Amino acid sequence: MGSKSKTTTLTQPVITEEVSEQILGPRRKQIGILGGTFNPVHIGHLIMAEAVGTTLGLQKVLFMPDNQPPHVDHKDAIPVGKRVTMLQAAIHDNPLFDLELAEVKRGGVSYTIDTMRALKKAHPDTDYYFIIGADMVAYLPKWRDVDKLLKLVHFVGVKRRGFAPASPYPITWVDAPLIDVSSSEIRTRVQTGQSIRYLVPDCVRAYIEKEGLYRE
Template identity: 35%
Template sequence: MEKKEKVIGIMGGTFDPIHNGHLLTAECAAYQYDLDEVIFVPSANPPHKVEKNITDAEDRYTMALLATMSNPKFRVSRMEMERKGLSYTIDTVREFKKLYPTAKIYFITGSDAILEIFTWKEPEELLKQAEFIAATRPGYCLSQLGQKLYDDYRDAIHPLEIPGLAISSTDIRQRIIEGRPIKYQLPETVEMYIKKHNLYR
């Protein structure tokens, strides 16, 4: 029997911190698109957040490891952390295509990020190199890409509806600053790591 091609999901992001919304998105994508594995790729130097204060990449990588270790389909890559310069998605996708030349590659992200894809580096080439799974959050619609663009790239962008996907890293950081609870919004291992290392205070 002929072996089917490997299907890989790449989930990029700052993961500052990684939370249950990220994990739920990855799990739903793995199920709906029959992914063999989902590789989380923490951004080292995201170009859209150059001016923002981002937690050290090693801390974000460790939190991603802690969050994903119980799922055999999940793993975490240091690819962008080990590459010099800004973390561009097109470069990451190209590297994964070299590592897995026969695999089908999906890039998993939020629909809010997809709406900004034409501000990314080499967006048209990116949409040729990988297909995108866009997790829908409240208030976002893929048709906002513009009808022509949406029609042109409809085959490369796949919506993924996530029930109750309203958790955000920004809100979690703000809750920690204000001393409000974050329990059940992210894995307990990540919550304990944040407390132990006094992050976001």
């Protein structure tokens, strides 16, 4: 009888994340940032962040409340601690979301260029995707050092009815469900005794009622 020949089976090497990092270096983190006054946070903010995070496959979307916005009447903004409390309550059950309190901790007037310089220095392994609504895109030329900011972040524009998805700046455009709601509208509704149910998360509505916010 002839001897049996051996058959050699070639298997593909398993490329684990550890092996990949050894070959290619550590993977860069892809993090979204949604900045704002969040006075108060509402469902439009949450829908926008969810759409960008899932569409672009980001690891996190950080909500970054400003301490003292340069463009808002200070009389309209409640203390930052209360705004942060509402944000924490609104995002706590979504693992994609988290807080970035860099501007709150720094204090003073919040300028995006200063914040992003600090964040890039602290996290050089991270690519940041700065999220803005289509209505804000037209204001980009007025942002402090916007040309320098473009070297630090990727701008992501969220499409909105009535605003053309166009800009002289490089912007990644993302579709999201169109929800016509604003923080100023919510403040007005509270002040005039109208319902804000379904415009903000229930936990935010309960906090506004408990603290008596926006009544004057």
